Amino acid sequence: MADVPEKFLKPYDPKATEGAIYKQWEESGYFNPDKLPPLPDGTPRTEPFSIVLPPPNVTGTLHMGSALMLAIEDTVVRYKRMRGFKTLWIPGTDSAAIATQARVEKDIQKAEGKSRHDLGRDELLKRIDAFVEANKNTMIGQMRAMGSSLDWSRYAYTMDAPRYAAVMEAFVRMYNAGLIYRANRIVNWDPKGQTTISDDEIVHEERQAKLVTFKYSKDFPVAVATTRLETKVGDTAVAVHPDDVRYKEFVGKEYDAIFCGVPLHIKIIADESVDPAFGTGALGVTPAHSHTDWDIADRHNIAARPQVINEFAKMTVDGPLNGKKVAEAREIVLEWLKSEDLFVKEESTLQNVSTAERTGGIIEPLPKLQWWIDVDRPIAERSNKSLKELMRDAVASKQVTFVSERYERVYYNWIDNLRPWCISRQIWFGHRIPVWYKDGETKLSVESPGAGWEQDQDVLDTWFSSGLWTFSTLGWPAQTADLKTYHPTALLETGYDILFFWVARMILMSTFLLGEVPFKQVYLHGLVRDQKGQKISKSLGNNIDPVDMADKYGMDAVRVALIAGMAPGTDSKVSEDKIRGYKHFANKLWNMARFVLSQEKSGELMPEIVKEFDTLATEVTQHIEDYRIDMAIEKVYHYVWDRFAAQIIEESKGKPEYGATLYYLLENSLKLLHPFVPFVTEEIWQSMGKNGLIMVEAWPTRQSS
């Protein structure tokens, strides 16, 4: 009998193992591709494989969603490293401007009873920096605990100096190309967050609403229906469908009325966008407080667009509505209509209310002077294509492919409906817009142009800087060696919920600024839900902390529980039971190693068994190449447990001629398993008297990718 290391006499203990193993990996320097040695057989690493980590928000701690992301990416990265690629996985964290500022403001309000205005811009930013610094370290610790083989020497933060420089450069180039402009347009105003937000940050909620039919005045010929009576004091037109015979005779006529104390001048117009079947078939046009009405006003050259609601969702008109909140004003108008005998009827209707994703505030569309990105303007240096076309072409030309093809259609659908992107935010934390004003003059400049110049107060949408992530992390705008080697990145792996926010914006930024795609393939994972299929949220209290689970069952078990049974792009479920189940697998491996190590390495390799293993290795490899890592782990799991352990080991008992074959199977199984369960495989590998780390061993198949 061979000597078995003493530690194998006890069950596998992940807690005693994982920290030390991670330290060894990190100290080896092999997370950094510059320090990565050739494969053990001397094959040099020539082909790069790069991924950027979707930077988690610094506000949070790691949840199961981030754990899934880290598990998937680490599995792919470890596989590619063993396949001989010059493998780079770049870590980072995201400033998440609005979310972070809101969080810190809330903390300060609670602890000191002060608002951001009490502190002032500089002080608030200092407090945020301190908060970010503290949180950052917690999150990095959690990523390490996951076993993530990230190259920490290239760590990036969206608000650090190199990224700041990239954001400024991007703004300047886009401004000079005429893609960024400042204009007074309807924005999505969040009265709760006191800022504009982009179309993608809106969540529609279905609610019951009162649809009221009324007339502006006794002699007004057409009744209109609305759910927002209070905005009617801002109406300047009534639109009907051009083919609607009921109203044809009135089109082009203009009327005056005093509506709830406010003088109105209303023109009746015909517009295709009106649905004759809805309400009375006549639409009161309120250009200042509705996107569609603004567009209708544009089409009919209606200049009058009075704003009647302010940033605090209060009425700004004279008369009885003055200063009232919108909900209150709505009731006042209704009473007034009834008293004036202008009320026709009231019915209940289902309405989609726009709310802000972050704050839950009801969006108030307002005209505001804001910064925008023009997605339709032809760009001379990009063959006169617009940003929209560049985004579309990147996917249509297959330069970017989706692992789940169905997301291509979702992506196109989004592009087709895309409006100008509002990129300015009325908060303090973020990249400040590099535009300066003095005496009516405007100047684009990163630094102050001199005395008397005042910088724009707004900061950029956080997704503006995130859009640069694949290349800002590689040193752009400098033409670094990293940028040449690793861009476009090979794979972008992230949740499908940020397809528009992030994936599309990265394609936009990269195709314009670099003239190339940011990544070749997109792998979208689904949401992690609890065992009942519910979304994991604080209010439900159903969050399972991955680090807690790792304390109980080992991180390898957490990783497998997340990956097994998860199809790309589909929501998956995770439960403590599932994690516990996979803890048994790590222990099984441990005991298999104990048995094999107790045998002599005698006899010849048994060709049938080796051939069977090679077939398995080929199949597993193919699954990983197809990014079906869920199928890969299940296949190797079953081979190892049901075939290798249950049958081959059992048959081998008392038969020394199996020795060499058992060692062959154990070593190669460990390699196949390493990307999925890195800790236990590394621990066993090193206990077998091997030189070096299994992390940089060669993948056990000769199949090319």
Place this chain on the structure above:
RNA sequence: GCGCGGUUAGCUCAGUUGGUAGAGCACCCCGUUUACACCGGGAUGGUCGCAGGUUCGAGUCCUGCACCGCGCACCA
């Protein structure tokens, strides 16, 4: 309104180019004959949402329908 998923064992889900229905968990029975009780052996359990069609053959392809979920737009 436009679009995308899903519907397979009690539960959660696989099922890759059409070829006799699979796994894990749960449940039930047996087992401590030394790698492992964090285990081993065994059993039960499905007319694959419904209706048509193509085919020698359909969970898989086509058409229609139902229900569940999601995205986008509209919502006056």
